[in-house]
Amino acid sequence: MMSSQIIPSLSAAELADIDAEISHAPYKAAVAIDALKIVQSYRGWVSDESLKAIAQHLEMSPAELDGIATFYNLIFRQPVGEQVILLCNSVTCWIKGYEQIREQISQHLGVGLGETTTDKAYTFLPVTCLGACDKAPVMMVGDELHEHIDRNDLTQIFRSREQAQ
Structure with missing residues (x-):
């Protein structure tokens, strides 16, 4: 009842x-x-x-x-930005360039892992696995999974999101 x-x-x-x-x-x-x-x-x-x-x-x-x-790492127990960026830090993603991707995202947003941008647009979080090891490195921005990401992909991802806002 x-x-x-x-x-x-x-x-x-x-x-x-x-x-x-x-x-x-x-x-x-x-x-x-x-x-x-x-x-x-x-x-x-x-x-x-x-x-x-x-x-x-x-x-x-x-x-x-x-x-x-x-x-569950997708239940947020603290306030997060409008979009959450989950960057996979599994072994496979580390081997395929995680550190460079992490640095570029941090530089672009001006925040480190676990932080939210001052405009509350993004929260940048590590995640142990996104279940796409064969497509590493991977990340999610909101509900969108991005596979085989590299520096050029990141530029395009952020450019298209910023234009959409």
Whole structure:
């Protein structure tokens, strides 16, 4: 049975989306990742307050849900920029030029790994694997996977994104 009670820190839209997922699950906690992703899609990240509200709605402890949230590197527990750049730092990407790509991105954005640009446009994060080792080096910008990237690709990627804004 879905709760019609509105938890103050989750919007009606967030609750409706989470409840839609719950309707397809064997029990509420089974949609923990989906619920985190839903709230993140509305807010850009999952705050402590949001996490507690999600946990309450899913009838889980906040500690249980935080364990799930912090395990997955695509759930952001701190504010991030409008676009998140995930640069793969796996062994394969290291061999194929990770360090040079990292340096060029840092120079272009003016931030290091784990930092957000002052205009809040980008957050630059390392990620252990993007599942495309045969196409290394790889990175994601938002939802777009970029494969076999080199210096010229980076210039084009940033140019096209800046023109789109």
